[in-house]
Amino acid sequence: MxxxxxxxxxxxxxxxxxxxxxxxxxxxxxxxxxxxxxxxxxxRLAVDQWQADGIVLAEEANSNLNASTLNESVLASIEGDQVEPIGQLSLAIRQKDQSKADLTNVSLFGIETSGFLMPKVIEGAADLEKNQVVASEALKNQGYELGDKLTAGKYAEDLELVGWTKESSFNIVPVIYANLDTWRAIKYGDNPASSELVNGFVVKSKDGQKITTSDQDSQVIKIEDFIQKLPGYxxxxxxxxxxxxxxxxxxxxxxxxxxxxxxxxxxxxxxxxxxxxxxxxxxxxxxxxxxxxxxxxxxxxxxxxxxxxxxxxxxxxxxxxxxxxxxxxxxxxxxxxxxxxxxxxxxxxxxxxxxxxxx
Structure with a gap:
């Protein structure tokens, strides 16, 4: 030494x-x-924040949330402690008074705002009505403010930014949350046939309870397996x-x-x-x-x-x-x-x- x-x-x-x-x-x-x-x-940050154990998607969706389409009636066939529907959509938003050059890519989650998928709102309103959204606070750095009117893709109506959640992202872009009616309106328009459609169901189990579904067209995927199969992850x-x-x-x-x-x-x-x-x-x-x-x-x-x-x-x-x-x-x-x-x-x-x- x-x-x-x-x-x-x-x-x-x-x-x-x-x-x-x-x-x-x-x-x-x-x-x-x-x-x-x-x-x-x-x-994966938004998925981790669910603190869930599994997700039920359409069997032909290849574990891709956006590619899955199920009817809300499938919920009755799922065995789990807590089960909630979810919709997901990738789109570009901008403040209404900004030019099209100022678009921001986001991931929209349609959820039941009274359930466990609803993140804690750290500023603003938590009760979401039609065309109201709460967003990851990461959007603050891009000039967005509470009360902003947002243009979302080709959706004819304006969205209103009413609250901030802690930072959340999915597929490398910030997440905004809306109720299922808003998500369906943006994704499907006024099509009555879409009134009960969702992308999947997020499930929490209790005491190691096995999550199952009796619906022949859907499958249960463990959350970690779902994350591993995210595109490019x-x-x-x-x-x-x-x-x-x-x-x-x-x-x-x-x-x-x-x-x-x-x-x-x-x-x-x-x-x-x-x-x-x-x-x-x-x-x-x-x-x-x-x-x-x-x-x-x-x-x-x-x-x-x-x-x-x-x-x-x-x-x-x-x-x-x-x-x-x-x-x-x-x-x-x-x-x-x-x-x-x-x-x-x-x-x-x-x-x-x-x-x-x-x-």
């Missing part, structure tokens, strides 16, 4: 370079981790996580190469130490300690850079810090660095003292 730490103090230039490389790799990994978590959260997560793990492996090779080269440069010094009776195990521990210290410092600097970077990220960037994942990736980076540095131990063990000192 004494040898490794003092060598770092003596040859600051070489080791600062190693720390810098480690810090940059850690910085990149932490930023990618936050972006991956932000994108995942942007896809799994592919996006696999891609970004794959990039992160590749970077961790690459960091092991980079640090391993640095330590190996520096070990070769110290062959003569190691030879002298061996002649003086210093055991190979002590020298090996010194190399591993150096690697660990460099990795810890590099990861620490990477964390500090990440904290500063987050302060300057635009609101439109879907970044969300996941502290458990950050801790896991920090640990993996340090372990990968130690494994990379361990390749130099064999070089230390093979040093012949006489050859090393020119004997």
């Amino acid at each position: 004494f040898l490794g730490i003092n060598e770092i103090k003596y040859s600051k230039g070489k080791y600062v370079l190693v720390i810098l490389v480690m810090a940059l790799v850690a910085w990149l990994i932490f930023i990618l981790s936050g972006l991956a978590n932000g994108l995942a959260q942007g896809n 799994s592919a996006q997560n696999l891609t970004l996580d794959g990039m992160i793990y590749f970077l961790i492996v690459i960091s092991a090779f980079i640090l391993g190469i640095f330590i190996f080269v520096m070990t070769l440069q110290k062959t003569a010094m190691f030879g002298v130490l061996k002649v003086q009776g210093v055991p190979t195990s002590y020298l090996a521990k010194s190399v591993l300690l150096q690697t660990t210290v460099l990795a810890v410092i590099g990861v620490g600097i990477g964390l500090a850079l990440t904290v500063v970077t987050v302060l300057f990220l635009p609101d439109s960037m879907p970044y969300a810090t996941n502290y458990p994942r950050i801790a896991i990736f920090s640990g993996l980076l340090i372990v990968a660095a130690i494994l990379g540095g361990a390749f130099s131990i064999r070089t230390v063990a093979k040093i012949d003292p006489l050859v090393a000192i020119g004997g």
Whole structure:
């Protein structure tokens, strides 16, 4: 330990370079981790807020909420503690006095406003009448205000923004909530045949109760399975996580190469130490300690850079810090660095003292 730490103090230039490389790799990994978590959260946040256990969709909908169409009468066939209908629609809205260039993509949820799917309204009105909506407070950052009259797609009537909920998103866009009558009017118009249509039913179970449906045209999907099948969700997560793990492996090779080269440069010094009776195990521990210290410092600097970077990220960037994942990736980076540095131990063990000192 004494040898490794003092060598770092003596040859600051070489080791600062190693720390810098480690810090940059850690910085990149932490930023990618936050972006991956932000994108995942942007896809599923509204679904997580349901705190539900399952969802019943049409069998031919391929687990896609928007592609599912069921009659409200299906509710009677569902076994669960709490069951509520839901409708979903992707559309673009704008403030009535704004131009068409100011459209905002949102996901509209049609719900029973007295049920558990109705989020807590943190500002404004919670009782929704026809053509009234409450919206994720994320829309505040885009200039929307309570009382705004909204144009929604080709819907002929105006929507009124009457309340804010805490931030909620689905498929990376903010969520607005309306009652089922408003949702049906926007999606189907004045078609009387649509008066009992919904996209699906969200179900809460009690004490591990199994959720079932006796309707032959519908199926029960666990909430986590439903989330995994959201369009692009799994592919996006696999891609970004794959990039992160590749970077961790690459960091092991980079640090391993640095330590190996520096070990070769110290062959003569190691030879002298061996002649003086210093055991190979002590020298090996010194190399591993150096690697660990460099990795810890590099990861620490990477964390500090990440904290500063987050302060300057635009609101439109879907970044969300996941502290458990950050801790896991920090640990993996340090372990990968130690494994990379361990390749130099064999070089230390093979040093012949006489050859090393020119004997």
